[in-house]
Each structure stands twice: as structure tokens, then as C-alpha cells.
Amino acid sequence: MLNSTTEPSSKLSWLKLLELQSWQAELLISGAIIAGLLQLPEIYINWIEGYLLESSELGFWFLTMTSLLILAGINALVFFLGLHFFLRSMWIALLGLNSVYPNGINVQSTQGAGPKYWKKTKEKYPNLSAYNEELDRFCSLIFSIAASAIIGIIAISLLILLFYLIFNLLTGVFPALENYIVPLAIGCYFLFMLFSGVMQYLMKKYPDNKRIERIIEVYGNFFGSLVGLYFFQKPMGYISGILTSNATSQRGFFIFMGFSFLLGIFSATQTADHPIFDNLAPEKYYKFNNSPQRFLSYNYENLKNEDTRIFTPIIPSDVIYGTVLKVFIPTIEREKSAMDLEEFGLLKKIKTKRAVRDLVKVENLKKYASFNQIAVNDVLYPDLNFQYYTHPNAQEKGVLVHIPTKDFEIGKNVLEIRKNYFSKKDVQKIVRIPFYFEQ
Numbered sequence: 344m345l346n347s348t349t350e351p352s353s354k355l356s357w358l359k360l361l362e363l364q365s366w367q368a369e370l371l372i373s374g375a376i377i378a379g380l381l382q383l384p385e386i387y388i389n390w391i392e393g394y395l396l397e398s399s400e401l402g403f404w405f406l407t408m409t410s411l412l413i414l415a416g417i418n419a420l421v422f423f424l425g426l427h428f429f430l431r432s433m434w435i436a437l438l439g440l441n442s443v444y445p446n447g448i449n450v451q452s453t454q455g456a457g458p459k460y461w462k463k464t465k466e467k468y469p470n471l472s473a474y475n476e477e478l479d480r481f482c483s484l485i486f487s488i489a490a491s492a493i494i495g496i497i498a499i500s501l502l503i504l505l506f507y508l509i510f511n512l513l514t515g516v517f518p519a520l521e522n523y524i525v526p527l528a529i530g531c532y533f534l535f536m537l538f539s540g541v542m543q544y545l546m547k548k549y550p551d552n553k554r555i556e557r558i559i560e561v562y563g564n565f566f567g568s569l570v571g572l573y574f575f576q577k578p579m580g581y582i583s584g585i586l587t588s589n590a591t592s593q594r595g596f597f598i599f600m601g602f603s604f605l606l607g608i609f610s611a612t613q614t615a616d617h618p619i620f621d622n623l624a625p626e627k628y629y630k631f632n633n634s635p636q637r638f639l640s641y642n643y644e645n646l647k648n649e650d651t652r653i654f655t656p657i658i659p660s661d662v663i664y665g666t667v668l669k670v671f672i673p674t675i676e677r678e679k680s681a682m683d684l685e686e687f688g689l690l691k692k693i694k695t696k697r698a699v700r701d702l703v704k705v706e707n708l709k710k711y712a713s714f715n716q717i718a719v720n721d722v723l724y725p726d727l728n729f730q731y732y733t734h735p736n737a738q739e740k741g742v743l744v745h746i747p748t749k750d751f752e753i754g755k756n757v758l759e760i761r762k763n764y765f766s767k768k769d770v771q772k773i774v775r776i777p778f779y780f781e782q
Contacts, residue, residue: 377428380421384414384613392619392652393737397676400625401514405507407620409500414610415603416496422606423489427482434478441471491582506531538562619654628677629766632656635757635775642776653739655774656760662779663756668748671734672715672760673741678772681764682707682714704731711742716761719751751780 391410398406441447448465451458468474506528514520520527542562545555614620618641622631632639632655640646641653645660656672684707687700712729724746732743746758755777762772 377421377424380417380424383417387413387417388613388617388620389650392654395619395623396652396654396673396739399677399680400628401511402507403623403625403677405503407614407624409503410614410620411607411610412496412500412503414613415606416493416500418606418609419492419496420489423485423492427485427489430478430485431482434475434482437471437475437478441475447471487582488586491579494579618651623654626766629764629770629772632774632776635777638777643778649736652737653734653741656758656776658758658776658778660778662781663748663751664781666748667745668719668751668758668778670717670744670746670758670760671732671741672711672744673734673739678714678762678764682710684710708742714763715742715744716763717744717746718759718761719746720756721759722750748780753782754779756780 387410391406395403395406447470448461448468450462450465452461455461510520510527542559545552546559549555622628632642638646638661640648641651641655642657643659643661644657647653647657653671653673654675656670658668658670685703687695687703692700708729708731712727715729717724717727727744727746729742729744731740733740756779758774758776758778760774760776762774764772766772
């Protein structure tokens with residue numbers, strides 16, 4: 344009997360002690376995570392580059408939207424955990440100060456402006472312990488919001504990818520749907536928001552209606568599982584339920600919306616400044632590398648940022664010497680369908696003889712050559728030899744071609760790669776790379 348009565352009490356004491364000392368774990372977690380998160384945007388962008396290159400135009404749009412959300416989540420965590428770390432550090436400092444001077448401000452002190460001033464100051468800052476309690480609660484609140492935000496953003500990112508997979512399957516049956524992807528995505532979002540608003544309105548207007556209550560319960564459980572990634576449904580439910588039900592005004596909602604907007608803008612700049620996110624956008628892709636009056640760093644091995652993947656044709660240098668100009672043309676997924684390349688899946692590869700596969704590779708090289716018409720100073724080179732090549736930069740796959748330089752001009756020349764690839768507005772994809780030739 345003794346154990347049965349004392350065990351719950353001991354557990355309760357342990358839990359209370361843990362709650363009182365939770366700031367230690369919070370501070371350690373915040374500090375460790377902030378250090379890692381500051382590097383995460385760059386790591387994520389470097390990781391997603393390969394998938395962007397291998398995506399279709401439609402896939403690129405979805406990956407970009409998902410990346411914006413994920414980067415917003417990382418930035419939100421950096422902000423919240425940074426704020427938490429700062430405030431928690433301040434709390435520790437004030438806690439120590441309170442232990443040294445438990446009576447707070449000395450109203451009898453003749454230091455500074457004198458007793459009269461310190462008395463008024465004491466009225467403004469009466470109880471340091473009470474303020475420390477308030478600061479402690481605020482720090483724990485921020486930590487909870489940070490955890491909730493990242494779970495929610497990851498869940499929404501996965502839902503966007505799920506929407507893309509479903510839409511991709513539907514476009515295979517109904518190709519015309521591809522022209523309506525943006526309106527459909529926006530429509531689904533506003534439909535969700537409208538339905539949520541209607542549910543809240545009905546619940547407030549008819550609080551005793553069992554049918555409406557049941558519908559809202561099913562709706563809440565369903566979306567709670569989605570947004571909470573099922574496993575995090577309970578903590579998400581606790582955090583969102585407690586915060587929403589205890590809100591005393593709508594001010595917090597508007598602050599949250601404004602903060603989300605600023606995060607979105609900041610995350611958009613992180614992608615907009617990156618050449619792959621910027622230049623592989625569906626419409627821009629057809630004309631971004633067509634400026635013979637400019638040296639674009641990603642066109643030259645000696646000028647390229649070594650951290651950026653090769654996503655457009657590249658030559659060794661802005662100044663060329665020797666008898667040949669070496670050009671590497673990466674294989675971009677969206678162009679492969681236009682080339683009509685024959686590819687071997689694992690099962691087909693096993694069933695097909697090596698000699699047949701080699702013949703197919705030769706035919707595919709002819710398609711590469713037909714697809715990429717190469718000219719220098721408007722003079723076409725129709726009989727160039729294309730070879731498969733994997734570039735050592737980041738193992739980008741593509742083709743390598745060598746152009747004889749005997750007809751180049753001394754000084755400025757312009758390499759053109761005219762691709763048999765057109766936008767819906769009949770804009771041809773043409774790459775123009777200026778370079779200087781010296782013997």
C-alpha cells in the first residue's frame with residue numbers, strides 16, 4: 344500500500360522538477376540547433392539542385408514552391424530559436440541578479456539621482472521574481488511555437504508534393520490539365536480556407552447541433568493528422584488548441600500573417616538569387632543564356648562558382664587557345680523528352696543484349712547532335728562528333744563535343760547552340776556564349 348500511494352507522488356515531484364528545470368534543455372537545444380540551421384539553407388539548396396535539373400517544367404514549379412516553404416521553415420526556426428536563446432540568456436542573467444539582490448531596487452540609495460528617483464523606479468519595476476516568471480513563460484511559449492511551425496511547414500511541403508504526384512498522374516490521362524496547374528493549386532488552397540471558415544462559423548452559430556459537431560470533429564481529425572504528420576498530431580493539437588483557445592484578441596493572428604509574409608519574401612530572395620532557381624523557371628529557361636554581349640560566369644569553367652552545378656552548356660574559359668574548343672552540354676530532363684531518347688529501365692536493360700544497347704546509345708548520340716545545332720559566328724558545324732561524358736564537377740551527365748578553331752576569328756567570337764526545343768509561344772531555346780580566341 345505504501346508503494347501505491349507514494350509512487351504517483353514521486354512521479355509528480357519528478358515531473359514538476361523537470362518542468363522547473365526545462366530551461367536547461369531548451370537552452371542547449373536552441374544553441375545547438377541555431378549553429379546547424381545557419382548552414383542549412385545553403386546545404387538544402389545544393390542538395391535540391393540535382394532534382395531541379397532532373398525535373399520537368401511542371402516538377403520544377405512544385406519543387407520551387409516546396410523549397411520556398413522549407414526555407415521559410417528554416418528561417419522561422421532560426422528566428423524563433425535565436426529569440427528564445429537571447430531571452431533565455433537574459434532570464435538566466437536576471438535570475439542570478441535576483442539571487443544577489445533579492446530586494447530589488449534599493450529605494451534608500453543615494454547613488455545616481457537619489458532616493459526619490461529610485462522610489463519611482465521601484466514602482467515601475469517592483470518585483471524581479473514576477474518578471475522572471477513572466478519571461479520564463481514567454482521563453483517556453485516561443486520554444487513551443489518553433490516546434491509547431493517546423494512540423495506544420497514540413498507537413499504542408501509534403502502535401503504539395505503529394506498534390507504534384509496526383510496531378511502528374513492525372514495529366515498522363517488528361518494532358519490539357521497541365522495548362523491549369525496554377526489556377527487549380529490556388530483554387531484548392533482557397534477552397535480549403537473557405538471550408539475552414541464555414542466550419543468555424545457553423546460551429547459558433549449552431550453549438551448544439553450534433554450533425555455539425557460530428558462533421559467538424561471528422562474534419563478536425565483528418566486535417567490534424569495531415570498537418571501533424573499523424574505521429575505529431577497530439578503535440579500539434581495541444582499547441583494549436585492551447586494557443587488558439589487562450590488568445591485574447593485577433594492581434595496575434597495579424598502579427599503571425601505579417602511575419603509569415605516577411606519570411607516568404609526573405610525565402611524568395613534566397614532562391615531568386617540562385618542561378619538554377621532563377622534561370623530554370625519554365626518561361627525564362629528558353630532565353631536566359633542568350634546574351635552574347637555579357638560574360639555569364641556559369642558558361643566558363645574558369646569563372647564558374649565551384650559550388651553551383653552545371654545546368655547550361657559550358658566551355659573551358661572566356662579566352663580560348665589551341666586547335667579545338669571543348670563544349671560540355673549537360674542533359675536537362677525537360678529536354679530529354681523533346682529529343683525522344685530511348686532509355687533502358689532496369690528490367691529492360693537485363694532483357695536486352697549489350698550489343699543492342701550499344702546500338703541504341705549510338706542512335707541517341709545522333710539525336711543529341713540533331714537536337715543541338717552548333718554554330719560559331721553564324722557558321723554551322725553539322726558534322727561534329729558528340730560523345731557521352733560525365734562531368735567531374737558534380738557528376739553531371741551530358742555530351743562533350745570538340746569544335747575545330749581554324750575558322751575562328753582572332754578576338755571576339757560567339758558560340759551558338761540552337762536547340763530543337765520550343766516554348767508554348769514558339770520561342771526557340773538558343774544558347775549564345777561569347778569568348779575570345781587567341782592563337
